[in-house]
Amino acid sequence: MPPALTDSMQTAARLPDPTAPAAARQAARQLRVRLRDAGPVIGLVLLCIAGGLLNPDFATWDNAMNVLTRTAFIGIIAVGMCFVITSGGIDLSVGSMAALIAGSVIMVMNWVAPLAGSPGAAVLVGMAVALTLGAAFGLVHGLLITKGRIEPFIVTLGTLGIFRAYLTYFSNGGALTLDNTLADAYGPVYYGAWLGVPIPIWVFAAVALAGMLLLNRTSYGRYVQAIGSNEQVARYAAVAVNRIKIWTYVLLGICVGVATLLYVPRLGSASPSTGLLWELEAIAAVIVGGTALKGGNGRIVGTVIGAVLLSVIGNILNLTSIISVYLNAAVQGFVIIVVAFLQRGRR
Amino acid sequence: MSLRVRFNEVVKDFGPVRVLHGVSFELEPGRMVGLLGENGAGKSTLMKILSGYESLSAGSLEIDGVARRFASSREAEDAGIVLIHQEFNLADDLTVAQNIFLGRELRRGLLLDEGRMRRAAREVLQEVGLHIDPDTRTGDLIVAEKQLVEIAKALSRQARLLVMDEPTATLTPSETQRLFELIAQLRAQGVTVVYISHKLDEVERMTDEIVVMRDGRFIMRGQTAQHTRHQMATLMVGRELSDMFPSRLAPPPSEPLLSVRGLSVPGWAHDVSFDVRPGEILGFAGLVGAGRTELFESLLGLRKRAGGEVRLGGRVVAFRDPREAQREGLTYLSEDRKGCGLHIHMSLQENLTLMNLERHARPWLDPRSERRALEQAVSDFGIRTGTLDARAGALSGGNQQKLAMAKVLQPGPRVVVLDEPTRGVDVGAKRDIYFLIQRLAAEGRAVVIISSELMELIGLCHRVAVMRAGALQATLDADNLTEEELIAHATGTH
Numbered sequence: 025m026p027p028a029l030t031d032s033m034q035t036a037a038r039l040p041d042p043t044a045p046a047a048a049r050q051a052a053r054q055l056r057v058r059l060r061d062a063g064p065v066i067g068l069v070l071l072c073i074a075g076g077l078l079n080p081d082f083a084t085w086d087n088a089m090n091v092l093t094r095t096a097f098i099g100i101i102a103v104g105m106c107f108v109i110t111s112g113g114i115d116l117s118v119g120s121m122a123a124l125i126a127g128s129v130i131m132v133m134n135w136v137a138p139l140a141g142s143p144g145a146a147v148l149v150g151m152a153v154a155l156t157l158g159a160a161f162g163l164v165h166g167l168l169i170t171k172g173r174i175e176p177f178i179v180t181l182g183t184l185g186i187f188r189a190y191l192t193y194f195s196n197g198g199a200l201t202l203d204n205t206l207a208d209a210y211g212p213v214y215y216g217a218w219l220g221v222p223i224p225i226w227v228f229a230a231v232a233l234a235g236m237l238l239l240n241r242t243s244y245g246r247y248v249q250a251i252g253s254n255e256q257v258a259r260y261a262a263v264a265v266n267r268i269k270i271w272t273y274v275l276l277g278i279c280v281g282v283a284t285l286l287y288v289p290r291l292g293s294a295s296p297s298t299g300l301l302w303e304l305e306a307i308a309a310v311i312v313g314g315t316a317l318k319g320g321n322g323r324i325v326g327t328v329i330g331a332v333l334l335s336v337i338g339n340i341l342n343l344t345s346i347i348s349v350y351l352n353a354a355v356q357g358f359v360i361i362v363v364a365f366l367q368r369g370r371r
Numbered sequence: 372m373s374l375r376v377r378f379n380e381v382v383k384d385f386g387p388v389r390v391l392h393g394v395s396f397e398l399e400p401g402r403m404v405g406l407l408g409e410n411g412a413g414k415s416t417l418m419k420i421l422s423g424y425e426s427l428s429a430g431s432l433e434i435d436g437v438a439r440r441f442a443s444s445r446e447a448e449d450a451g452i453v454l455i456h457q458e459f460n461l462a463d464d465l466t467v468a469q470n471i472f473l474g475r476e477l478r479r480g481l482l483l484d485e486g487r488m489r490r491a492a493r494e495v496l497q498e499v500g501l502h503i504d505p506d507t508r509t510g511d512l513i514v515a516e517k518q519l520v521e522i523a524k525a526l527s528r529q530a531r532l533l534v535m536d537e538p539t540a541t542l543t544p545s546e547t548q549r550l551f552e553l554i555a556q557l558r559a560q561g562v563t564v565v566y567i568s569h570k571l572d573e574v575e576r577m578t579d580e581i582v583v584m585r586d587g588r589f590i591m592r593g594q595t596a597q598h599t600r601h602q603m604a605t606l607m608v609g610r611e612l613s614d615m616f617p618s619r620l621a622p623p624p625s626e627p628l629l630s631v632r633g634l635s636v637p638g639w640a641h642d643v644s645f646d647v648r649p650g651e652i653l654g655f656a657g658l659v660g661a662g663r664t665e666l667f668e669s670l671l672g673l674r675k676r677a678g679g680e681v682r683l684g685g686r687v688v689a690f691r692d693p694r695e696a697q698r699e700g701l702t703y704l705s706e707d708r709k710g711c712g713l714h715i716h717m718s719l720q721e722n723l724t725l726m727n728l729e730r731h732a733r734p735w736l737d738p739r740s741e742r743r744a745l746e747q748a749v750s751d752f753g754i755r756t757g758t759l760d761a762r763a764g765a766l767s768g769g770n771q772q773k774l775a776m777a778k779v780l781q782p783g784p785r786v787v788v789l790d791e792p793t794r795g796v797d798v799g800a801k802r803d804i805y806f807l808i809q810r811l812a813a814e815g816r817a818v819v820i821i822s823s824e825l826m827e828l829i830g831l832c833h834r835v836a837v838m839r840a841g842a843l844q845a846t847l848d849a850d851n852l853t854e855e856e857l858i859a860h861a862t863g864t865h
Contacts (some may be wrong), residue, residue, distance in 0.1 A: 070478045074520040151718040175535050210684055212595070222860050237735070240736075241736050242734065242735065242736060243728040243729055243731075243732045243733060243736060246721065246725070246728055246736065247728070247734075249717070249721075250714060250717070250721070250725055252709075253714045253716055253717055254715075254716075256711050257711055257712060257713060257714050258692060258714075258725070259673070259692070259693065259711075260673070260703070260705050260712065261725045261778070262691070262692075262696070262697040262702070262723065262726050262782075263694070263695040264692070320714075320717075321716075321717060361481055
């Protein structure tokens, strides 16, 4: 334990700041920070009110479930992405990775089904493959970035191309399709519901909760933030920087695996356009949720809200005719820029 | 030609921390002024305000009787005021000529006039006595040459007032001599020179008058000739020097706790051997770049090492990263507080507990347990903060340093290495840190202190090891040790 010092020093401790203006500035700063933190929530609430006023179909249970189910894929990936970005990294490959995993899962399941006896067993094998592949891809990313000392942007830009090209190769440029019996057995994972809530939403919630606990309540999460805030300081403070960073990519890979095993039963096929631009949507969700792109400041709740907010925009455009649905991506783009504008000067 | 500068109740706040408390004095034209003060006295901040790198929070700055507020260093340069930084302001990847004209390139139409800039650069380099090709890449120069390039840059900007912040910190005696000749020549041309240095013998020799600052306040101004070095030192510290340091306690006789034999760090240190016993404070002196920091970074596995044996508590160890070192009971506090020491954007609590976070996780992090550790550290280390929820960056330099020390002591190390523990710290906090370091030793830890402040090595350590150009020159007993003797070993003129 550290030693006690002289008396004069002990009494010096924890004196309140004598300068009133400084205290006032501090309070004002905290208020601004709170407002900024609440920004995504306020934005989402305003958007929902607007949606409800514009179209009575918006504020229905069915529509809400529909929006959240569609958000689940991006949302789950975004939770993993939040770890990577918080540690100061980036992963551009997640869309291609999802496509390749989807294709691989379909191929494996079609191949295993006759051997496994029951379609259910084949589905379980496929799920295991999805998670294993995700973790393995993440591990490769992590090793190349830490041990190989290549920028994460470059590594994942490379694998973005590699993953999608292999899917295109396996599918011969067309689609890989799940056998009918398998599709029937697998269908409930996407279309099923428990207590009136679709399965993907439950999984999304579970992943978000786990991410929240991991980032905010464990030493691992604290290390991730410390590395993103200043990697050098973390290294000097005896944090196992490389191991922690590798794990962020593995976690993201597993999240991509989970998202994919929910996605496959939806269409029962994978094609070269599967998961296109998912990486940008996931990164956008993280940033809209208030996580700084340069790292150090991760918010899982914000990320979840960011993902929901972005898909609510699309949903409102679909339900109303004020703006063409063709401009969906444009509206999302404007939102991202406006959010970034409001958050500038965070540091 | 010369200009007259007047500071009027200049105040500067960095966030909630006030670093200048209404400083007023005048700089006479054409004189050479020694600006004295300890680290953290506010000298550098005041000079940055004068040269446009910082804005003032209140008060005013008058140049030749006119109130000015420089929005950028460029505006100050246009008025003839140039600051030569402690850390150089040169872009390593540009050539010397490109650096000299950075921001005010000569043009011909839309294109750069490379030929004219090269010729002008060569002339001004000649003037400072640096005979190198203006097309040399700046990163390839040695430190002393960079210093001269900085001066050449100032000359090419027609400086009428030149501020030099610790210009000789990295120079050898002969290089220092050349710099002094150059300064004398500038002054003869009517340039006002403000000279910031810790080396009082240089101040005594070179300056016409001295201005003393302490803890962000103006203390006095006087003729250099009328003050002895001892008087200057006492004015800077604000108390008798003997009062600054705790009394030395002899370490109990025992085997060395940390024992290093023949350690080499490629490019930085060669064949260095030393011992530290429990309860002992070993100082490391040397010029900037002598390889002290790099030596210990390699000990921690942060740099490659080439040969040598390290024993900790009798066992041979070879750490691959600071984590292994910490497990064996050795922690290191970096000299670079913002770059390697503290997460300035994170809270006090998160900074403090980072090195032994597992102790607060069972398995979920327990914020109350962390808060208790923070409360304990705030009281043990005398950390002054408005609120415990502050970010580390909101603390003053001295309190950041105390927090950083508390942090490296959290895992309860047996050996602690403190690199420049009082850099950028005010006088009061310095004294606190000295007493704290003595307590660490008294508790039976082995303490290593790397410092550029010779006074503090002599006042605090049992023995002082002196390094020069990567080699250990001598290990001296601190009793009866003088600054002159240390400098002589550090510069190789012994």
